[in-house]
Each structure stands twice: as structure tokens, then as C-alpha cells.
Amino acid sequence: MTDTALFTYCMRLADDSAILSQRLGEWCGHASHLEEDIALTNIALDLIGHARELYTYAGQIEGKGRDEDALCFHRVEREFNNLLLVEQPNDDFAYAIMRQFLFSAFMHPFWEAMMNSKDEQLAGLAAKAEKEATYHLRHSAEWVIRLGDGTEESHNRINNALEFLWMYTGEMFECDEVVSSLVAKEVAIDPMSIKHLWDETVNTVLVRANLERPTESWMQTGGRKGEHSEHLGHILSPMQYLQRSFPQAQW
Amino acid sequence: MYTQALNNPAVEAGVEDEEKLAAFQARIDREEKIEPNDWMPAAYRKTLVRQISQHAHSEVVGMLPEGNWVTRAPSLKRKAILLAKIQDEGGHGLYLYSAAETLGVSREELVDQLLTGKAKYSSIFNYPTLNWADVGAVGWLVDGAAIMNQIPLCRCSFGPYSRAMIRICKEESFHQRQGYDLLVAMMKGTAEQQEMVQDAVNRLWWPALMMFGPSDKDSKHSADSMKWKIKRFTNDELRQKFVDATVPQAKVLGISLPDPDLKLNEETGHWEHGEPDWDEFYNTIKGNGICNKQRMKDRIKAHEDGAWVREAAQAYAAKQAAKKSAA
Numbered sequence: 001m002t003d004t005a006l007f008t009y010c011m012r013l014a015d016d017s018a019i020l021s022q023r024l025g026e027w028c029g030h031a032s033h034l035e036e037d038i039a040l041t042n043i044a045l046d047l048i049g050h051a052r053e054l055y056t057y058a059g060q061i062e063g064k065g066r067d068e069d070a071l072c073f074h075r076v077e078r079e080f081n082n083l084l085l086v087e088q089p090n091d092d093f094a095y096a097i098m099r100q101f102l103f104s105a106f107m108h109p110f111w112e113a114m115m116n117s118k119d120e121q122l123a124g125l126a127a128k129a130e131k132e133a134t135y136h137l138r139h140s141a142e143w144v145i146r147l148g149d150g151t152e153e154s155h156n157r158i159n160n161a162l163e164f165l166w167m168y169t170g171e172m173f174e175c176d177e178v179v180s181s182l183v184a185k186e187v188a189i190d191p192m193s194i195k196h197l198w199d200e201t202v203n204t205v206l207v208r209a210n211l212e213r214p215t216e217s218w219m220q221t222g223g224r225k226g227e228h229s230e231h232l233g234h235i236l237s238p239m240q241y242l243q244r245s246f247p248q249a250q251w
Numbered sequence: 252m253y254t255q256a257l258n259n260p261a262v263e264a265g266v267e268d269e270e271k272l273a274a275f276q277a278r279i280d281r282e283e284k285i286e287p288n289d290w291m292p293a294a295y296r297k298t299l300v301r302q303i304s305q306h307a308h309s310e311v312v313g314m315l316p317e318g319n320w321v322t323r324a325p326s327l328k329r330k331a332i333l334l335a336k337i338q339d340e341g342g343h344g345l346y347l348y349s350a351a352e353t354l355g356v357s358r359e360e361l362v363d364q365l366l367t368g369k370a371k372y373s374s375i376f377n378y379p380t381l382n383w384a385d386v387g388a389v390g391w392l393v394d395g396a397a398i399m400n401q402i403p404l405c406r407c408s409f410g411p412y413s414r415a416m417i418r419i420c421k422e423e424s425f426h427q428r429q430g431y432d433l434l435v436a437m438m439k440g441t442a443e444q445q446e447m448v449q450d451a452v453n454r455l456w457w458p459a460l461m462m463f464g465p466s467d468k469d470s471k472h473s474a475d476s477m478k479w480k481i482k483r484f485t486n487d488e489l490r491q492k493f494v495d496a497t498v499p500q501a502k503v504l505g506i507s508l509p510d511p512d513l514k515l516n517e518e519t520g521h522w523e524h525g526e527p528d529w530d531e532f533y534n535t536i537k538g539n540g541i542c543n544k545q546r547m548k549d550r551i552k553a554h555e556d557g558a559w560v561r562e563a564a565q566a567y568a569a570k571q572a573a574k575k576s577a578a
Contacts (some may be wrong), residue, residue, distance in 0.1 A: 022322060025334060029318035030549070033310065034341050034348075034556020041338040048331045055327070068328045093560050149570065150563025157559070242325035242383060249440050251325040251383075251433075 005181045006119070007061045008081070009188055011071070012178075013223060014054035015082035018072055020103065021047035024236050026090055030153075036093075039139055043100065046132040050125065057121050073243035077233050078226040083102040085168035087223075087231045094147055094154070098161035101140035101205070105174045108133040109197040110189065141205045146210025155210065162206075163214055170219025172198075178224075267292050278354035280478050287353035295479055299409050300354050304361045308349035310340045311365075312546050316380040317389060322464070325383060332429050333386060339422045346418065350411040358571065366381040366551050374532060376459050377540030384437055384444075384451035390430015392459040392497070398423050399493045400463065401512070408480040421455075431500065438505050445505075452501070453509045461532045463490040469529075491521055498522045 024044035031037035055068035066074075085103055090096045111133050114126035147158040154211070169217045182188035204214050222228065242251070271290055278285065285291055289406040312382065314337050321337070324330035348358045364370035375393055392491040401423065432446075464470060464486040476482035494513075501508050512525035535543065 018327070021425055023332075025321040026335060028321050028337050029314035029341075030553045030556075032553070032560035034345050036557075036560070037314070038338050038345075040335050041341070045334050045338070046270070048327055048334070052327050052331075072327055073325075093557070094443045146567040147560070147563050150567045151559065153559045154563030154566075236408055238322045241323055246325075246441065246443060249325075251329055251436060251440075 002181075003009060003061055005178045006187065007058050007177045009182055010054045010058035010061065010122075012053045012081040014058060014071070015080050016086050016103075017047040017051035017054065019080070019082045019235060020086040020099075020234070021045075021051060022239055023086065023088075024096070027096065032093055040096070043136050043139070045163075046129075046136070050129055052130075053121075053125050053141050057125075061101060069243065072238045074247075077228055077236060080228065080232060080236070081224050081226060082228075082232075083168065083171050083222040084220055084229055085171065086167065087229060087235060088165060088168065089231055090158060094157035094161040095165070097140050097143040097147065098158060101144050102165060102169050102202070103138040103172075104133055104140055105201040105205075106194070106198050108137045108168075108201075109194040110191070113194060116186075117188070122187065137201070141201070144205050144211075145209045148206075148211045157207065159211055162211055166214040167218060168218045171221050171223055174221065174224060176224065225229045256341075274480070279408050279478075282480075283288070283408075284413060285408050286410045294475065295481075296354050298476060298481060300351055300356050302476075303347055303351040303354075303412055304356070304364065305371050305373075305466060307344050307351060307361065308365045308370055309376065309442075310344035310347060312346075312372045312550060313393075314340050314378045315546055315549055316376055316378070316542070317386060318390075319380045320383060324381070324386075326342065329433065332433075333476045336390070336429065337424050339426065339548050341423070343415075343419050346415040347412075350409075350415045353411045362554070366547070366554055368538070368547065371536065372533045373462060374540065375458050375462050375536050376546060377543045378455065379542050380456070382447045384434060384447040385455065387430045387433030387437065387448070388451035390426050390428075391434055392430075392455050393462065394423050394426040394430060395497060396459045396462040396493050398427060400488050403483040404481075406480070406483065412481075431504075434504055434506075439533070446503070449506050452506050456509050457527050457531075460490055460494070460527045461535075463487070463493065465529065465532070466526075494522045494524050495520075521565070 021044040024040050027037065027040045028044075029037065031040055051072065052068050055071040059066045059068065059071055083103075085099060088095065088099055092105060108130065111126045111130035115130060116122055117123040117126060144158060147154040149155070167241070173195055174189055179188055179190070183190045203213060242249075271272060272292060275285075275290065275295075277291060285295075316574055317333060317337050317340075321330065321333060324333050348361060351361060352358060361370065365372065375396075380389065398420060399414055401420050405413055405420055407413040407416065434448050437448050467473070467485045467487045470486050473485060476486075498508065498513065498515075510525045512523065515521075516523050534540070538544070
């Protein structure tokens with residue numbers, strides 16, 4: 001019997017990685033300097049790696065013969081379960097960095113905790129992903145600090161990004177029945193159990209960046225149920241175009 | 252990705268010490284590497300700065316036509332390969348700017364030359380990538396041509412350039428194989444995919460041949476470069492090597508090459524080929540290729556949009572340094 005909860009859980013994580021890597025890929029060749037172009041591409045590559053493993057595993061759990069590409073390229077907006085945070089656009093470098101920081105500050109302790117998952121596949125991926133997330137967090141945190149404590153312009157830009165993106169951070173800590181059923185089996189972790197680590201990282205970095213943590217306010221939700229911002233459709237359109245246009249083709 | 256033998260204003264010859272010149276040439280003739288702190292003629296330095304920086308600019312501008320397909324790559328595996336490849340090109344740009352910097356010029360100056368149109372980059376990147384097979388054809392033909400040109404540069408007399416090229420060539424050879432692999436996969440596929448491959452090759456074949464620069468009879472500044480062992484083969488010799496290596500690969504792939512004059516000379520063993528359209532070549536070099544203006548616009552936009560980021564990084568570094576010295 002298909003483990004629906006595990007399938008859904010893997011798909012959510014895979015979609016987070018796939019959509020964020022697509023956003024990061026948009027920078028390729030267009031970043032502020034070569035070193036940063038290479039760094040953003042590097043993060044995108046790590047995330048594609050996670051997405052591929054997770055989609056493949058999800059496809060095996062589902063048992064309907066769908067591979068990583070079928071799952072990534074042949075689903076519509078409403079079937080994508082990524083966080084709203086990762087689909088937010090690259091309005092400028094500050095948005096890209098803040099989005100990455102808020103996400104990686106969660107994903108680093110997440111993967112660290114997932115190394116103890118009773119699911120061997122997820123625990124194995126976590127061991128690899130934790131190392132990569134360490135770098136993603138360090139890279140984005142250093143930039144948040146540099147931009148926050150750089151020039152007046154950079155401070156304003158990173159502050160705008162923080163204020164805008166903050167409302168998408170609550171979704172990372174949601175624990176619905178999919179997650180709680182897997183927490184009970186020690187396959188998944190309760191995201192609230194790492195909230196204090198996320199808070200600590202965010203608070204420390206924001207202080208060093210001379211940024212004020214936004215006051216707790218309304219948090220957006222919906223991504224995990226396939227209710228997205230308008231941006232997702234525009235991400236999927238180019239991403240899925242070749243697979244949709246030539247469904248018989250192998251690439 | 253690649254350097255091209257473009258025609259440039261002749262390097263003005265300063266008055267050099269004859270004894271030093273002779274000793275320098277003797278070192279070159281003994282195949283010794285010239286290092287940044289060694290004495291070198293001004294014209295040698297100038298030629299290298301021009302060539303290495305053109306090569307660096309080509310790597311960086313070359314990220315754009317391939318980057319055109321990053322968000323549309325048809326599978327996660329192909330997307331990862333493409334991103335990794337473009338990332339390599341950025342890395343090549345970095346090593347090459349660093350190699351040029353050892354000759355006493357800064358990256359900022361060189362980038363400025365590119366963005367103000369004073370410096371050239373390879374003509375090939377002024378052609379568009381119009382279908383997914385172009386990504387494969389760029390790897391197979393463009394990187395293939397680059398490798399032909401760059402393998403001899405691994406033995407270039409200037410140490411930093413030579414060492415950069417050794418590493419770059421290893422990566423380029425992987426790029427070429429991935430390009431060919433992409434095309435093979437498409438040729439095994441549907442009729443539409445096969446058409447895409449043929450279309451890409453039809454458009455990119457001649458521009459790839461032009462990557463070796465003008466015909467020897469029109470190439471203005473090969474003599475000094477040959478004497479100094481910066482260049483070891485002429486443009487036409489390299490072009491011929493490329494054609495000889497590529498024609499059999501096209502046959503294996505199952506596509507035709509758009510040159511009715513292509514035929515094997517049984518006596519020499521070489522594939523004779525037609526003349527590229529040199530008017531098109533010079534027109535593209537002059538800035539009138541279909542993508543010249545777009546490429547420059549994109550580079551300038553990235554540079555200008557990134558100005559506040561670079562300024563912030565500098566301001567932060569200065570604040571940190573001030574704190575350190577105050578402590």
C-alpha cells in the first residue's frame with residue numbers, strides 16, 4: 001500500500017528544492033560579480049540534487065512509475081506543494097539573499113535533525129544535505145550582514161526584503177496531519193522542535209546586520225495545500241515547456 | 252570558453268634593450284615558462300593582456316547564450332549539467348582575469364573595457380540559441396573548436412596562462428562530451444528532436460569555423476605570437492584540425508553538415524571544406540551580429556544592477572578593517 005503521508009512529505013521537500021533552484025538559476029550569468037554568479041549556481045545545483053533524490057524516492061513510494069521528471073514537469077500549479085517563500089521573485093539581490101537566508105536558517109537544523117529519521121532514504125539524504133545547507137546558510141548570512149551593515153542603499157534594500165518576506169516564514173513551522181503522522185513514526189520531525197534554533201540564527205544575524213526583526217504579524221499559508229501566489233505559474237511555464245510540448249520525447 | 256584570433260591594432264614596438272630581448276627569446280626557445288615577475292618585452296605583455304582578457308570576456312559573455320536555456324532545460328539532470336557547465340565558464344573567466352592581473356592590469360579595468368566596447372570577445376556568442384539542441388551544439392561544436400584552439404595554449408610560454416589553460420581544457424573536454432551526449436540522446440528520439448539537432452548544427456557550423464579567426468592570408472599579427480610561442484598553430488591549421496575531427500562525429504550522429512564543398516582528400520587525409528562567409532564574420536566582429544547589442548546590454552545591466560552590491564561589500568569590508576585597527 002502506498003504510504004500517502006510519506007509520498008506527500010517527500011513531494012513537499014522536493015518541490016521546495018526544485019522551485020528555489022529554478023529561482024536561483026535565473027541569476028545564472030546575471031549576478032553582480034562572477035564570484036556570486038558561481039555561488040548562486042552552486043546552491044541551485046545542490047538543491048536540484050535534493051529535488052532529484054526526493055522526487056525519485058517519492059515516485060518509488062507511489063509505485064505508479066512516475067520518475068523525477070514526470071513529477072517535476074508534469075504537474076500543474078495546484079499540485080505543487082512548495083513553501084510560498086521559495087517561489088517569491090528575485091526582485092533584486094537582497095530579496096534573493098534574504099529568501100535564501102530565511103530558508104537555509106530553517107533547512108540547516110532541519111536536515112541535521114532528519115539525520116535521525118527512521119526512514120533510511122531520508123536519513124541518508126539528510127546527511128548529505130546538512131553539509132550543503134551549512135554552506136548555504138553561511139553564504140546567505142554573511143551577505144545579509146554585509147548588506148545590512150554596508151551602505152545606506154544596501155541596508156534599505158535588505159530591510160525591504162526582510163519586511164516583505166517575513167510573512168512567508170510561518171509556513172515552515174506548520175505541522176498538519178501529514179507531518180504529525182510521520183513524526184509519530186519518527187520519520188519526520190516536528191518543525192516547531194527546531195523553531196528555537198531558527199530564531200537564534202535569525203536573531204543573531206539580524207543584530208549583526210543592524211536589522212530589526214519584524215514584529216510578529218499575519219503569516220501567509222497555502223503552499224503545502226497547493227494554494228500559491230501568482231508567481232508559481234510563471235515559474236512552471238518556462239520550466240515545463242519542453243516536456244509539455246513534446247510529451248513523448250526523452251532528453 | 253574561448254579565445255579568438257581577432258585582428259587588432261598592431262602593438263606599437265617600443266625600444267627594448269637588445270641584450271634583454273635576446274635573452275628573453277632564448278628562454279622562449281628553450282621552452283622555459285615566463286613568469287609575471289620576469290623581464291618581458293612590452294609588446295609581449297600587451298599581446299598577452301589583450302589575448303587573455305579577450306578570452307576571459309568570451310567566457311563571461313559565453314554564459315549568456317547557454318544561460319538562455321537554464322530555466323527551460325527539459326529534465327532535472329540536463330538542467331544540473333547545464334548549470335554546472337555555465338558555472339565552469341564563470342570559473343574560467345575568473346582564472347583568466349587573475350592570469351591577466353599578474354601582468355599588471357586590474358579586473359575592473361578589463362571589465363570596463365568589455366562594457367565600453369573597447370575589448371572584443373569571441374564572435375560566436377553573438378549568435379542566438381534558438382532551440383534546446385543549440386545547448387548540445389554549443390558544447391559539441393563551440394567547445395570543440397575552443398579545445399582545438401586551447402590545447403596548444405597549455406604550452407603557451409607565459410606560465411599563468413599556460414597553467415590556467417591546462418585546467419580549463421580538462422573542463423572543456425567534459426563540456427564537449429556532454430554536448431555530444433545531449434545531441435545523441437535527441438537523435439535517438441522523435442523526428443521533432445532530430446529536426447532540432449539538424450537545425451542547430453545548420454546554424455552553428457559556420458560560426459564555429461569562424462571561431463579560429465580570419466584565414467591565414469588575412470591574419471595580421473600571427474608572427475610575433477608564433478615567435479613568442481603564445482600561438483603555435485595558424486588559424487587555418489587549427490580550423491583544419493577541427494574539421495577533420497568533427498566530420499566523422501557528425502556521421503556517427505547521423506546529421507549532415509551545411510557545406511556542399513566538404514569532401515575527403517584521399518591523398519592528404521584531410522577534409523576539404525568551403526570558405527566561411529567572411530563578410531558575416533567581420534560584420535559580427537564590428538558589432539552587427541544578431542545578438543551583439545543584446546549581449547552587451549545584458550552584461551551592462553548585470554554590472555549596473557550589481558553596483559550597489561559591490562559597493563556594500565566594500566563599505567562593509569572597510570568598516571570591519573576600521574574596527575580591527577581601532578581594537
